[in-house]
Amino acid sequence: MLTDFIRYLEAERRYSPLTVRNYRRDIEGFLRWLGYDDPDRVDVKEITTEQVRDWILYRTDTARLNAASMNREVSSLRALFRWLLRTGAVEHDIMRPIRSLKRPQHLPAFIPESRMSGIVRECETESEQFLTERDTLIVLLFYTCGVRLAELAGIDRDDFSADCTSLRVRGKGDKQRIVPVLACVREKILHYLRLIERQNICNSTEKALFLTWKGRRCSHSTIYRIVRRELLRNGVQGKASPHVLRHTFATHLMNGGADLREIQELLGHSSLKATQVYTHNSIARLRETYRKAHPREKGGK
Structure with missing residues (x-):
């Protein structure tokens, strides 16, 4: 199974050797966690969505992976099961209910x-x-x-x-x-x-x-x-x-x-969601003012 999938990535998707190596490593790591020693001898129909969720919890807890790194590993599994569904090896895509982890939003830098x-x-x-x-x-x-x-x-x-x-x-x-x-x-x-x-x-x-x-x-x-x-x-x-x-x-x-x-409207954002990041800057500014001004924050009892 894995050998055929890797061949598909190389020949049809024309992924770079580094990308292919990452896909292989991610999938082999998941299969080893499930207890499979030979990644080419796996009954993929037995793998469940809940097992994938447990694996995500295990990886983020023990390996201390951040959201970006975890999402990349999940993306490898997502590509695998889409391919398995397309080839008829599985009847359902178990990765469909799996959502990517939210990445922490960095506040935009600005000049005071x-x-x-x-x-x-x-x-x-x-x-x-x-x-x-x-x-x-x-x-x-x-x-x-x-x-x-x-x-x-x-x-x-x-x-x-x-x-x-x-x-x-x-x-x-x-x-x-x-x-x-x-x-x-x-x-x-x-x-x-x-x-x-x-x-x-x-x-x-x-x-x-x-x-x-x-x-x-x-x-x-x-x-x-x-x-x-x-x-x-x-x-x-x-x-x-x-x-x-x-x-x-x-x-x-x-x-x-x-x-x-x-x-x-002034920024030309198509969605209000893109503009809402600036409310975080305002909140951060209020917090700083609060920290400096409130007697409890200044050490008052």
């Missing part, structure tokens, strides 16, 4: 408001240098509009409204949304556009907002490096990326009392 205020003040300072204005405007738009990296790279100059008070963003699945542009950012945009014209940066038909010195659209990697450099230069610790600025945008809105559905 006190630190971000200083970064914004520096970015708002006008310069006559094209590259300086471009780089600081990139940081400002990530933080004040909450756009994704690909969305910002795809912005054209005609995506702004006539008075530059709103921006049309093309999101995932080519879905479009309108986000407001703050007055201070609007002035920055207008100044940047004047620099493009004055310094003849764009002599071609390129309509991109963010351009290289040669007048070409900035690539994703170029924008990423600009953001990372600007954030590190301003003393940001830990992650320094466009996505951190997007998370910072959403977290600061949540902390300021914005409605969750409004934040969902």
Whole structure:
């Protein structure tokens, strides 16, 4: 049984040798736990869903596997029993009722408001240098509009409204949304556009907002490096990326009392569930305030 399944993974699914080795190891480990010495001489019809559940409990308890590692082992069994069902070796897929373990959700990293205020003040300072204005405007738009990296790279100059008070963003699945542009950012945009014209940066038909010195659209990697450099230069610790600025945008809105559905619309999330992660940041902030302020937490009796 196992030999045929491994041959199927190699020949039909064309899995890498490392992946095939992992599948074999996971399945052999499960079968040994069931008491089978020869994995090719197993009556697979006798294996039950409850045995799989017991095995998961055993592995997570004795081997201290985290959810990701356990889910990978379960995935190997899931692939095996789908193949057994397809080949007629079993009549029911015993893995169907087995759910993957929930992985702990890591809170998105964000920049504290006190630190971000200083970064914004520096970015708002006008310069006559094209590259300086471009780089600081990139940081400002990530933080004040909450756009994704690909969305910002795809912005054209005609995506702004006539008075530059709103921006049309093309999101995932080519879905479009309108986000407001703050007055201070609007002035920055207008100044940047004047620099493009004055310094003849764009002599071609390129309509991109963010351009290289040669007048070409900035690539994703170029924008990423600009953001990372600007954030590190301003003393940001830990992650320094466009996505951190997007998370910072959403977290600061949540902390300021914005409605969750409004934040969902601004971020371009198709599901409210994706936006709800920012409520955890708010709760964590409240816990920290509580810990510092409440007399019981400060050691009072």
